[in-house]
Amino acid sequence: MQGAIRKDGTSLYLEEVGPEHSITRMRLKKLIHRSRSPFQQIEVAESYDYGRLLVLDGCVNVAERDEANYHEMIAHIPTLLHPDPQRVLVIGGGDGGTVRELIRHPSIRHIDLVEIDREVIAVSKKYFPGLAGSFHDPRVHVHYEDGVAFTGSAVSGDYSLVIVDSSDPDGPGKGLFTRTFCESCRRCLSEDGILVAQSESPYIFPEILRETYNLFADLFPHVYPYRTMVPSYPSGQIYFMLGGKKDDPQNVDLPMRTGNFFSVHGSSLSYLNPRVLSTVFTLPEDCRRVLRG
Ligand code: SAM
DSSP, rough: EEEEEEEEEEEEEEEOOOOSOEEEEEEEEEEEEEEEOOSSSEEEESSSSEEEEEEEEOOOOOOTTTTHHHHHHHHHHHHHHSOOOOOOEEETTTSSHHHHHHTTTTTTTEEEEEEEOHHHHHHHHHHOOHHHHGSSSEEEEEEESSSHHHHHHHHHTTEEEEEEOOOTTTTTTGGGSHHHHHHHHHEEEEEEEEEEEEEEOOOTOHHHHHHHHHHHHHHHHHHEEEEEOOTSSSSSSEEEEEEEEOOOOGOOOOOHHHTHHHHGGGGGGGSOOOOHHHHHOOOOHHHHHHHOO
């Protein structure tokens, strides 16, 4: 994807180009921040329809209005399906939304978040307190490092969950879509561990979704893609790839596994509920076709 914030007449727009010939255009009220880190351009803008946006290299990474749809699904699906999640590794996720969701789970006692770009975290703390407020939780340990290097030297079997909350594969996120990285993630997982990775959209990066599915199928006995709706992203949806090392996540006793999660948190969730959870691995036909190739 390629994108940019630019003026057209008197109005300001964010335009993202992709797959190849289509443009997603969002009208903006104002640009609040622009800086260039060693890794990417970082912008914060106020939009008319989706609230405040975090834009990395011209692409929406977070929109206030629908970010919960993404963060709830990347964080709670693996956490609720794991028998006893305690130590979690998050790669990327510098806006803080994934960590905000993870700390709702009392069984999680340690979270390592590995973000390559410290400026993303600084900007998120300043402009997105609703997401980045959770970095203060004592269970959260932030490492400013490349996720590929971190997982390459991490202790084997150390984590119940590894969650790859990456940006697109164009910029610094490129290495997070490779076999070497996924193999390292699997090695970091305990014997009943679960890996979840942001795996793009069948309309924007169909080959990434298919390749990630095939790669996970080589590495894990249980592989399930699942999606969430994020209207501010081009094509309005994004998939996650889940790989389970031991138990088949499809067969877990959901009421027992979820315990009182929904009675405690249900009213503050925006996307996930027990019915969404019970059908989370139901794939629409357009995605099944992409996976078949
Ligand atoms: N929800 C988002 C999306 O799909 O657009 C992802 C958001 S989060 C901001 C993505 C983060 O991944 C960025 O802050 C980026 O700096 C980080 N990232 C990219 N490549 C990385 C790498 N190799 N190691 C660690 N973090 C990385």
